[in-house]
Amino acid sequence: MTATTASINVLNRYKYTKANVSSAITAIRKGTEKALAEAPSFLRKYPGSFRAGKGKLTAVAADGAELVVIPTEDREDFLREIVYGKTSEYPFGRDSLFAILKDEVMNVSKRDIEGFLNAQGPLVHRRARPPKQKREHLRQIRNVGQLSIDLAHIKAKDFESVLGEKGHDYMGVPGKRGYQQDRYFLNAVDLLTGYLITEIVQGKTANEIAPKLSKLLDRYEKQLGQKVKKVEVDKGGEFRGATRKMLDDRGIRTIEKITNAAVEQTNAKMQRIFWALVEQRRGGFLATAKQAVKISNRTYNRRIRMSPEDALEKIVAGEKITKKTPKAGPTEKKRAWKVGEKVRALKKPRAKGDDLGYKAYKGDHYGAVTPISKVRYSGVYPKYLVGARWRWGDEIIRARPSDTKAHNLVIKRPIILPKAMRPRSPSSPAPVRKLTARQKALAAKKKAKAKPAAPPAQKGFRKDQDVWYTTEGKKVGAKVKEVDTDDKTADLYYYWPDDKKFYTEVDVPWSKLKAQPTYEIGDKVQVLDEEAWWDGEVDKHAKDGNYRVFWKQDGRRWAKTVSGTYIRARP
Numbered sequence: 001m002t003a004t005t006a007s008i009n010v011l012n013r014y015k016y017t018k019a020n021v022s023s024a025i026t027a028i029r030k031g032t033e034k035a036l037a038e039a040p041s042f043l044r045k046y047p048g049s050f051r052a053g054k055g056k057l058t059a060v061a062a063d064g065a066e067l068v069v070i071p072t073e074d075r076e077d078f079l080r081e082i083v084y085g086k087t088s089e090y091p092f093g094r095d096s097l098f099a100i101l102k103d104e105v106m107n108v109s110k111r112d113i114e115g116f117l118n119a120q121g122p123l124v125h126r127r128a129r130p131p132k133q134k135r136e137h138l139r140q141i142r143n144v145g146q147l148s149i150d151l152a153h154i155k156a157k158d159f160e161s162v163l164g165e166k167g168h169d170y171m172g173v174p175g176k177r178g179y180q181q182d183r184y185f186l187n188a189v190d191l192l193t194g195y196l197i198t199e200i201v202q203g204k205t206a207n208e209i210a211p212k213l214s215k216l217l218d219r220y221e222k223q224l225g226q227k228v229k230k231v232e233v234d235k236g237g238e239f240r241g242a243t244r245k246m247l248d249d250r251g252i253r254t255i256e257k258i259t260n261a262a263v264e265q266t267n268a269k270m271q272r273i274f275w276a277l278v279e280q281r282r283g284g285f286l287a288t289a290k291q292a293v294k295i296s297n298r299t300y301n302r303r304i305r306m307s308p309e310d311a312l313e314k315i316v317a318g319e320k321i322t323k324k325t326p327k328a329g330p331t332e333k334k335r336a337w338k339v340g341e342k343v344r345a346l347k348k349p350r351a352k353g354d355d356l357g358y359k360a361y362k363g364d365h366y367g368a369v370t371p372i373s374k375v376r377y378s379g380v381y382p383k384y385l386v387g388a389r390w391r392w393g394d395e396i397i398r399a400r401p402s403d404t405k406a407h408n409l410v411i412k413r414p415i416i417l418p419k420a421m422r423p424r425s426p427s428s429p430a431p432v433r434k435l436t437a438r439q440k441a442l443a444a445k446k447k448a449k450a451k452p453a454a455p456p457a458q459k460g461f462r463k464d465q466d467v468w469y470t471t472e473g474k475k476v477g478a479k480v481k482e483v484d485t486d487d488k489t490a491d492l493y494y495y496w497p498d499d500k501k502f503y504t505e506v507d508v509p510w511s512k513l514k515a516q517p518t519y520e521i522g523d524k525v526q527v528l529d530e531e532a533w534w535d536g537e538v539d540k541h542a543k544d545g546n547y548r549v550f551w552k553q554d555g556r557r558w559a560k561t562v563s564g565t566y567i568r569a570r571p
Contacts, residue, residue: 005048008061008106014042016107018071021057028052059106067106075108079116080406083123086282086413089294092123092273096300096307119400121407121520122279124344124366126272141191141323144315145229147220148263149213151204151238152185152271161540162279163415170278171285172418185289188216189266190224191232192321193311194301196266197223198293200286206241214246225316228252232263270296281413336382336393342369343396345386347522368524368570369399402520411541461490464545466516466564469494469508477516477565495565516564519547527551528566529558535570 020040027039029052036044043050050069051058057069070078082090083097091097094114101108117123159167171183186199186209197220199212217228230253233239239256247254274292282288297309303323304311311321337343344366367387374385384391461467461480469478469492478494481504489507496503519525519538526533527549536551542561549567550559 004046005060005062006046007063008059008065008067011042011046011049011059011061012106014040016042016057016069016071018073021069021071024050025052025055025057028057065103067104070105070107072107075112076116076403076405078105078108079113080403080409083116083120084280084406084409086280089291089298091295091299092117092276093299095302096298099300099307100298114398115400116403118398119403119406121402121522122276122410124397124399126276144190144192144224145226146191146232147188147217147228147230148191148232148266149186149188149239150234150263150267151201151209151236152187152267154183154185156182158275159278162275163281164542166415166417169417170415185267185270186212186216187263187267187270188213188220188231189263190220190308190312192323193304193308193315194266195308195312196270196293196296198270198289200289204236204238206238206243209238210242210246213243214250217250217252223312223316230255232257266296269299280410281415284416284418336375336377337372337384337396337398339373339375340371342371342399342401343384343386344369344399345389345391346395366397366522368522369401370524402518402523404518407518407520460485460488460510461513461515466545467492468514468516469505470512470514471505477563478513479563479565480513517569519564519567519569524570525549525567526570527560527562529553529560533568534558536567538567 020042023038024040024043027035027043028050036047049060049062051060051066059067059069061067082088083092090100094110094117097113097117098108098110101113154171156168156171159170161167163170171181181202184201184204186201188197189195197216199216201208201212221227228250231247232255235256239254244254270292273295274289277288277292277295282291297312298307300307301311304321305324306314315321347367370387372384372386376383376385376390382393384393384396386396461483463480463483465480467478467480467490468475474497476494476496478492480490481493482491484490484507487507488510490510490513491504491506492508493502493504495501521538521540523538525536525538527536529551534551534553536549539548539550539559542548546561546563547567548559548561550557552558
């Protein structure tokens, strides 16, 4: 083989299927001219650009960069692993994730990442609202040492809605009042780089905030090697009294603002990341908070054309950072979305004052996946008919059907509680019963006659799964109670509509069963109640694979926990 090489841009023009990658690995290992002649075209043309090792194909560019080739069929599994890994620190944004992966792997494009992320319910539902089409020019920040500071309220009850009953104790030992207390993220954002530093506080009085803010400022100045000159805060009482005195003593100029947009945007982003990690059950409260800050600081910032983490490193090294000035202007017609494209629309009012209970991190502000049925224009601005309502372009986001593999991966993870909240083990081990020689011989004989252990569960159905069951020419909804993977049968519990009674049936062949679809939090559905279907919405996942669903009926809000049999996607 000759040592012909090429750049990554050239190598990316080829198709890397599983078959092609496997064939290339085989050819490289054989190392013969005959093997090369039968290899895929990319290896024949650039044999010096590829290496094989441990079942993986590595692309070696002309500039020396080494990237692992991800086969096309394995892209989603690869992305699922790095996004949902329990110790992963990869960011959740398309550009941010691509900025890291382009130096690690090949054959994973921005479009691939965007398509995958749009199918992730835990991330999509917490995505920020699209920015308004008309923006005012943001001020120019040229120097570091200017911080925007705010509090983010972390409610104890929100953990229960995400994690269920165990979420009550997620934050640790109850406080002085004898129950789980709320916490606050005290967030400070560098106005130039967007770099975030966070401290956790138990209350929002000035006396509680002052020492934590002082500690935060010390951390920032130590990392940056420069003094903080100015801070921006809102008009909350927590930034007056002891807090204001502490800032004055440090010689820091304090500016009060009615709204503190810079830090509020970072607050929202950090909380979306935090609650996505909580739902993924990455770890305990403190570990998850630290991970969320880390991912936030690794997220690509378009205005500085790098992540805040990279920007801070450049500043410490003595380099200058400049911000890109945003351009205002109307949306062009050529950028308008087309009829048939699938989107999610905002459910909540855009104006903050219209809905004071709005919080992006709760994942409750985007509706179900719906196609655009019509497009019309008001001047140059497109408007879209989504469902029964007309929407502006800044009220919808692109969508894909939910990734059920990721959903099943997350809900099966255990919830990690602080050590103090875990069940206590017995103070002493239970005594071990001593067996006689005869008892040992009988036990050995019994073990020898025992049936071999059942093989691990294979592809099929699982306990508590909602399925469709076809019997007597009718399709009914059923719940799997037991599964026999050897005989490929299941025991069912189902409702027979003819006589309006529930029945149990055993040893039903898998061929008569079909898995029901799974739903994500926020999906618009219809729920069956009192023999009528009502328009509702999935509120949360309950026990045993069930769903908590709410709907409006007779001017009242109703809610109940049901299996998938009693809900369906809205027509």
